[in-house]
Amino acid sequence: MSKFKSIFSFLYNNEVRAFLFQLLTLLAIVYFFYAAVDNMFANIESRGIQTGFGFLEAESGFDIAEYLIDYSSTSSNLTVFYVGLINTIVVSVVGIVLASVIGLIIGIARLSNNWLIAKLAGGYIELFRNIPILLQILFWYNIALASFPHPKRSFEFFDSIFVNLRGIYMPKPIAEEGFVWIVIALIVGFVLKVLVKRHFNKKHDETGVETNTLAYSLALIIGLPAVVYLALGSPLHFDYPMLKGFNFKGGMSLSPEFLSLAFALSIYTATYIAEAIRSGIESVTKGQKEAAAAMGLTQKQSLKLVVLPQALRVAIPPIINQYLNLTKNSSLAAAIGYSELVSTFAGTVLNQVGQAVEIILMTMAVYLTISLVISLILNIVNHKMSIKGR
């Protein structure tokens, strides 16, 4: 009797019960997914649809418009995956950088004392934040197609940059022997610039005298590599784009698909970043700005040294979310045919081999990984920026 009682009391123990129910729920969830996946594969098998990842080694058989690694129609489907992945990353990185810059400017402008600037920034945010991103991508793409000229009537700049509706064509720099010294000179210039800056900051701390270091910086970062470049006899030449037959050949080019996608993603995401920056700045108490003014800091110094460091602390978490959104939104490129992961791998390859489950799983895994990596990096940044206990 007492034995039963002890078992019952064990079962009626709150902690034990909580654990048991959690365990049961977990098992049920695991079993559910196991049964679902198992059933799916059984059905796929019985329908005579190919399964497995063997298709990755097969020849793709089609061409891709834009690729940064070696690719041709004889490459494997796995290479298509990499080409798409790299294009996704490229457009995301470009979009993130542009969106951050535009967002920062607009966010600050929104709080400007100048009535016109503040209203313009507000109008920009309200306009672009409230239109679906897919429509914006299609809008800019069609604008680009409608407004740029035919290759034979390209807009020309300096006889070397050509803009037409097949894209923007630019000279491609080709490094010759000795070019590495220019890179070294650039790095040395940067290091010296930092040292000079540090020197004058110290001087400022000690004597209170402000020195404008712009001239030094320019001389070190641009002047030094330029001198080395000339001294080595210009070890760099350019491959210029030339109109041959139907299109420009040579040089490097950016397609209208890439440009309109990057542009649409940046100006859309910038509105959210601007709002995050604004809320960050508004979170800095008025007293901070007043104290900065009382210390004799100029408005620019107050913004740079007092307000922004504290504002970014509040703004970074929502900005991280926007970076993630931008990366995920880049998959909408399928609508205009930019060769990113969804349109090449989850589009054309999927259609050729028909193995939806494997291909969509791989594609989802990529977005999951990219998103997790971005949030990991920015969580580290956030941790560094957060208030240290004093």
Next chain:
Amino acid sequence: MNKLLQLSAASLLAVTGLSANADTLSDVQAKGSLSCGVSTGLVGFSSADSAGNWKGLDVDVCRAVAAATLGDANKVKFVPLTAKERFTALQSGEIDMLSRNTTWTLTRDASLGLNFAGVNYYDGQGFMVKKSLGVTNAKDLDGATFCLQAGTTTELNLADYFRSNGMSYNSSLSDTSAQSKNGFETGRCDALTSDQSQLYALRTTLKDPSSAIVLDGVISKEPLGPVVRQGDDKWFNIVKWSLNAMVTAEELGVNSHNVHSKFKNPEVARLLGQSGKLNDYLGLDKKWGFNIVSQVGNYGQSFERNIGKSTPLNISRGQNELWSKGGLLYSPPFR
């Protein structure tokens, strides 16, 4: 508990359309309508008019199957699909059959869990260019930019053709044929490439159709036909023989106007269900063939009505003429 879970998981997947061993004919008859996958709008093959009525050569195949199985050619629910969506829609059971200018290839037939139920249009990939370009032959297109639809055999044929001829090209992909037409019109690309029938159809929708020409000659074989899921042979037979009925009717001179009159030819009697019991073998009503011919017409009627000489597409029969008149259309006998 386990049983319950298994059941709920199974029913969930059944709802999402992954149940194996379906009997499509019973499903269709129980629903009272046929779900047929068509294009998002390709004049002459499958497109909706201003009143929302679907018309076209591919649409008529759907209607023929509806006439055979439900006795009414209008009991069709048309599901517009992009090239990329079509196979998944069929595999998952969202549609009962696909009749969407789809090329029959070995890979698609053997690895997608699908069966091609015949050919309703023999096509080939061609090129459309602006007249002002002065191009007369596909070989002159070295270095050109092409507009094409993503996820089609077009992409593969183009790559093969340029590789084998040692030429280079650029491509601009889009999701629908309307988008690739837009790219062609704005000048994003020099040439539009697709199955020739599609090029003729797209040309009629240009702002100035006479500004573009479809080049002679094709670079591939594109047999287009209706597709069904693998594993339901009964349904496969019905779709296959509905198409054959249209072709045979033309061969035997039966059309929607004279179908009510008396024929002496015994094969006509078998086709129209006046004798024999071919319908039993297919599991259909005795009047299945009669319904197809009276409600949809024979293949020739469908061709002339949708893409023939009297339409803006103005396509000649060519390869799509009956075998007895020098074409490729050949139906096995109704016996």
